[in-house]
Amino acid sequence: MSVRRLIGMETEYGIHAPANPRASHVALSIELVNAYAAAVTEDGGTVAGAEWDYRSESPLVDARGWVLPRSAAHPSQLTDSASALEGVSGPDAAPADVAVEEPEFHPPGTAEWRGDFFTLREGQPRLLTNLVLTNGARFYVDHAHPEYSAPETLGARRAVLYDVAGDLVVRRAAQRLSREEGSPELLLYKNNTDSKSVSYGAHENYLVPRSVSFDALTAGLIPFFVVRQVICGAGRVGIGPTSARPGFQISQRADFFEEQVGLETTVRRPIINTRDEPHADIDRHRRLHVIIGDANMSEYSAWLRVGTTALVLDLIESGTAPEVTLLDPVRALKDVSHDPTLRTRVATDRGPLTALQIHRLYLEAARARADEAAGPEGPGLAPDTETAEVLAAWSNLLDDLEADVSSAADRVDWVAKLGLLESYRRRDGLDWDAPLLGMIDLQYADVRPEKGLYHRLVRAGRMRRLFTDEEVARAAQDPPEETRAWLRGTLVARRPELLAGASWDQILLRPHPDAPITRLALPEPTDGTRAQTEGPVTRAEDPRALIAGLREILETGPDQREAPPRRPSD
Amino acid sequence: MSTQPQRGRSAHGPGDEEGADQDVPAAGNVQATQQAQELDGLLDEIDSVLESNAEEFVRGFVQKGGQ
Incomplete structure (x- = not known):
């Protein structure tokens, strides 16, 4: 009996620009994500702006053993391909539009509609819709909301700590966005309706x-x-x-x-x-x-x-x-x-x-x-x-x-x-x-x-x-040590130049930009911990040795494992 | 600032206050009334941070589809 199992929390934030309630929420959310990337990189930190690796996502697989045909799925359910982000170049799916009057309408193609409030500066990352953060979290645009998916942790208390860290992330993003000339005041709410x-x-x-x-x-x-x-x-x-x-x-x-x-x-x-x-x-x-x-x-x-x-x-x-x-x-x-x-x-x-x-x-x-x-x-x-x-x-x-x-x-x-x-x-x-x-x-x-x-x-x-505020601030920065989120977040923080992509259960690495990609599979969430992988990450002589070292550790086959490590402290 | 979750302590009230309130039947009500009065004292402060024009603000808070 234990609350110490693998847990991860996700929050979709309510988003509101009081001065421009008709602004595209997809565009605003993208701005927010990019503002966070800017805030972090301007302070000398890192984010991974690599495209989220969709290969392992399959949201239409149903637990009861059947697969919903795509043609029958509601369009907003399709989050496993780039097409889910078509809202970026098309109108929001907006069932609520009928419920309000239209104070200001911005026709497709205008700057407001596209969300062109945010100008990239020299050296800033490209326009991103997905970030992997140094704490192992994912911060991205989902269904016209900014979403923070906390890293995997062990236990309820740790899960909540890393969820609360998300409030800090979106706050910092909104503060950064507010410094852009002409950007609307953007307010964020941790509510659900x-x-x-x-x-x-x-x-x-x-x-x-x-x-x-x-x-x-x-x-x-x-x-x-x-x-x-x-x-x-x-x-x-x-x-x-x-x-x-x-x-x-x-x-x-x-x-x-x-x-x-x-x-x-x-x-x-x-x-x-x-x-x-x-x-x-x-x-x-x-x-x-x-x-x-x-x-x-x-x-x-x-x-x-x-x-x-x-x-x-x-x-x-x-x-x-x-x-x-x-x-x-x-x-x-x-x-x-x-x-x-x-x-x-x-x-x-x-x-x-x-x-x-x-x-x-x-x-x-x-x-x-x-x-x-x-x-x-x-x-x-x-x-x-x-x-x-x-x-x-x-x-x-x-x-x-x-x-x-x-x-x-x-x-x-x-x-x-x-x-x-x-x-x-x-x-x-x-x-x-x-x-x-x-x-x-x-x-x-x-x-x-x-x-x-x-x-x-x-x-x-x-x-x-x-x-304490200090604990939350640290969690917004550093990954949990007890899961694969440690390896993901630490690579973003310390070796971002090697990272070609990351999803929850895979990390793509290459020793230099032209080299073939090595795919590290992390099918066990309690692999890739600090205890297990700190050696190669901090002490490898060169990128090839780092990648080889991680492969060696992580490719220990499941046949060498014991029972599922779902409750390590049990 | 930070308060540890309490263990093994029975019932009542914001943690770490001195003395345990004895549960004479009226105690809960007295405590509730005191709390409400204290809270009333906080309202002036909250008035000063509430967004102005509540009606328009709340009406304008319209979200797009979500999970």
Whole structure:
């Protein structure tokens, strides 16, 4: 039993140019990515602007064993080829366009439409849509949003640290962009909806052994994902995808989910996403792609979101998940979200239960499993520190939510946001449809420390943090040492001239620009660690020796491996 | 600035405050009321950083398709 499994988080940021709301968001996102490249290189740092190597991406492979024909896929689902970026030279796919008036229209071909606010200077990188960063992350343009995909890490706390580092990355990018003459003010939000029908994601990825049946994952995860929001939802003003009804709800995302299980991520969103694209050895690993979560400003909320999910995955893998089935999960998801008093009961095969009661079923199962592992029949070891911390924090939070919801305002985004909103309602006598409350909802997630209301609450000592600013700054710079992200990020930082391309599970190197490319395969995410590869990277005599040294280390065949290294500390 | 997640401590309140609040039934409410009052004191500060013209700003925040 451990939360120390391989985890990686992704955040799609909301993007807004208040002075030019019709600007192409694809173009703005490209500018932002390029501004980051400029900011880093101007300060003497490096980024890899090599084209992202799409060869190993296959987002249309479905976990249930069939492949969606491309002709049937929604166009925005096609992220595995350069054609996904056709928005760069064509109009955005913009389902929200109908919802607003047109203050300013920029016809195709104009500078505003193309996004020509950003001029490259001598020596700056070419116009890029994909960056690999020195911390091993990917920063790129996805579906008309800037997206930061954090590097792979071991454990919930590390995953959250590297996700929070993304806020620093986009902030630095926006600051750099603002220095360009004529560039629009560009604001970034770590939220998940514009409340005008559009939602965008904050995804989590967990490495799961291929041997675990997908049906078991689905059965164990659906009830948990329906109630998980009460410990980590981000809170939202407005009910329904377009906020047709005034009110407050726990989750940003709940109203945008329509199915229990499915492949889509942008339309008819499912509670369980079946995308099966492990970015690792497909025979040994599955990457569970979780799309249902809210983006958290609170580090503590994010930590519990990821930590409890890791524990539940452990329960499922060991066949000890609680037996509970929701009769109508999609409806229950919304019912739970729409009741911040947490009294709502949802229909289950064990009778009507509150979200907190369902949480307790999972918590008790996790405690029992931890005790069993430490008992006479088990390996005899107490859970590792972080696992014990997650169990205690989860339990304390459930107690607090049960006794007095507002007492969780120091940890849980939706509770903190609700407290702020209620204070404004009291002071100004506002109804839930007051625009000021919508503003507070939005600005809670503003990533700027001086403007973001989450940051204001932290500064007032009202919300707990897990990390210092220094730790976050370091994570924006240096890769995690415990996974292949170390090798990827370190090569970007120290040997960018050798790098011809990088994806999650491959690195392309060449000793000089005209030499043939060597493809380093990294099918095991826990290969390419600092301990394993620092030698050749820092001490090789010349580029050829470096590449040969890495090959030798990484080409140790899987036949020489033991069981899958999914939980090295277990 | 940084606060460690608490272990093994039962219930209540922003961490690391001196003394454990005893759970007489009314304590939760008193605490909640105090918190709300403190928060009201923060509103002036927040007023000064909120984007002006909330209605127009919120209406203009329109996102394009996402995952």
